[in-house]
Amino acid sequence: MCDTVLSDKQIQKRAAIVNAAIEVFAQYGFHEAKIAQIAAQANVGDGTIYLYFKNKEDLLIKVFEEIITKRLDQLQSLLDNEQTAMDKLVSFFNHHVALFSDQPFVARLMAVELRQSPEFLERYPTYQPLRRYLGFLETLINDAIAEGSIRPIDTKSLSFLIFGTMNFVITEWSLSHQTFSLNETKNTIADIVLHGLLPRS
């Protein structure tokens, strides 16, 4: 059934499972999360999960894929409002933080759970929702460079800078129980990246 067309009721059931999985994975991490708890939270039988997902690992993978896809769709439509490539890039940055700070565990999941171990990753060589996300960011950067809004630097390096920094910031912010202002930190970092650290003459 895993790949068949689903009825409405089935779509709802699958969504319930995914939502429950997000919550439970986020709270306990992959290994401490129990299928039984996810099933209970989703109000389905334990076995039902296996009608929609191959196994626990597959559930984690799929959950991510869907989060990232949804995030990218949201970002895409939000960015349509912006004119210049630079505006789009700045907007991406702001919305990235905003979107993930709504569900900070997703940032943690991205930084942590999907990187369980080299072993894990090697079992899913083609699995790279993160790649799609970074790829999207790289496109925006390239456009901004082409536009002349920012100076030409290595695209991948900048995407790592933006994504890596903000992922770390969001995770810290979440783990610290929001004891600092995410927004101010974000603005400070944007300022540094845009203008540099050196004193302005």
Added chain:
Amino acid sequence: MCDTVLSDKQIQKRAAIVNAAIEVFAQYGFHEAKIAQIAAQANVGDGTIYLYFKNKEDLLIKVFEEIITKRLDQLQSLLDNEQTAMDKLVSFFNHHVALFSDQPFVARLMAVELRQSPEFLERYPTYQPLRRYLGFLETLINDAIAEGSIRPIDTKSLSFLIFGTMNFVITEWSLSHQTFSLNETKNTIADIVLHGLLPRS
């Protein structure tokens, strides 16, 4: 015996366990790492590990503490060669990357294993070797600001920027099997952070 003064032979045995643990944790992650495998790799009996560490979790914690402490000591003495605060900061940045790229799994461990789950973290509220590391970085930043070498910005934000970015870069570099130049990426990022992204008029 856990906390007593150790004989030379015991020190060697303990070190063998720690080294084996680093390798196995790094390759498999905390949950997939088996005590039996660590013991085998260290050439000791399974039970011996429990003479030196309270349990598997304690082993992870201690392993980290020791890595971070060693790293900080190394950095400290390397930085003694530098004159200005700015030189020290730049040197920290370079050596940080160099040190962790020698053992890229340590970067992964820092980013991943120690963040297992909110549950895990809450069991060790005061445990923060990462704090010490970031604290050291913040001191360097403050000195550089006081010196006038960089403009006054929020210290914590900058420390997040430097550490978060480079931790991500190292992890990506490691997971990608070193398919890009760590050094060039590092230099590009340093350039951006120092001079900013905007086109130079």
Added chain:
Amino acid sequence: MCDTVLSDKQIQKRAAIVNAAIEVFAQYGFHEAKIAQIAAQANVGDGTIYLYFKNKEDLLIKVFEEIITKRLDQLQSLLDNEQTAMDKLVSFFNHHVALFSDQPFVARLMAVELRQSPEFLERYPTYQPLRRYLGFLETLINDAIAEGSIRPIDTKSLSFLIFGTMNFVITEWSLSHQTFSLNETKNTIADIVLHGLLPRS
């Protein structure tokens, strides 16, 4: 599921586990009894035991509770045939021996396993199926005294005398591989208790 109403099949499965547990506990004692062996004997998976009992200790406790309850029910209905309190008391004595000599290990379990250690007992301060059994015996004694069939002596002392003696006798009889006549011993003891040891003038 532990406390839910059970289906017929589940009742059978639970009973199979209880029976297997009685045999294995009886043969090896609590500590030497292995869950795997009980499961094998009951023809269920190891894990299945944990669907019906919290843990090994709980299994021991529950097994006893059920044996004692069943024994008391049997005794109760057997005693309904007797008219006087004295007849009931004598009947209890005879049936007690008969019932436990059918499963002599139950006598051993009562004397031994449930008294593992003061530590064990203190973990179950309110757990006293033995109390119920002795309490029942004390009631019978009180009635016989009220009836005037036996002289008024301390009820508890007599209950200890009857129960303690016969439990010891049954255990010895069982451990000695029935090398003496349980029935004759029982009758001799009954005679002594009823008529006293002193020579009859």
Added chain:
Amino acid sequence: MCDTVLSDKQIQKRAAIVNAAIEVFAQYGFHEAKIAQIAAQANVGDGTIYLYFKNKEDLLIKVFEEIITKRLDQLQSLLDNEQTAMDKLVSFFNHHVALFSDQPFVARLMAVELRQSPEFLERYPTYQPLRRYLGFLETLINDAIAEGSIRPIDTKSLSFLIFGTMNFVITEWSLSHQTFSLNETKNTIADIVLHGLLPRS
């Protein structure tokens, strides 16, 4: 060394181990008692115990043998003061209770630990310190019968009656934290056994 003649210092060391073992076995029971704890309590190294005893089981066995031997010696000399066989028997009864109530755990050990399991017993077919104790009691009974002080009944049955009852009483008394008068219970039981339960005309 186990069976060699021992120096004074060794005799002391062995005694320290035995005493520590009694305490620890009594408090925790055989299975929960740890060799390491016994060694610590006896102020010797773990390995030292194995110089004096073959293994943990052997330690339990030897400990009992010595307790029983000492008890029997004490009883023997106490009984020398008595004239008639009947006086000796009564005296045995009283002193048995007194001696064991000083170390109620010995009663428990006798009732419980030495009866671990049929398996355990079958490993020590010839091991019967209890036999010696019961044998001594039977001799006293026989003498009292020969003397005409008590009527002729089956000796073994009476020894079971006396020993079984009092062992149970002492154990209950100990486990109940001495909430009833051991002495009164003892006297009531003696009275019943001597005079019988039936009303005196």
Added chain:
DNA sequence: GATGAATGAGTATTCATTCAT
């Protein structure tokens, strides 16, 4: 399709025993 009872493989940890010192 949905369920959840049953399964049994898998593992951290303990502790009696050994043996190099």
Added chain:
DNA sequence: GATGAATGAATACTCATTCAT
């Protein structure tokens, strides 16, 4: 002889997965 660090066998319990209903 005494020690106690080292050993590794042994086991209760968990939980992802299956499959009869």
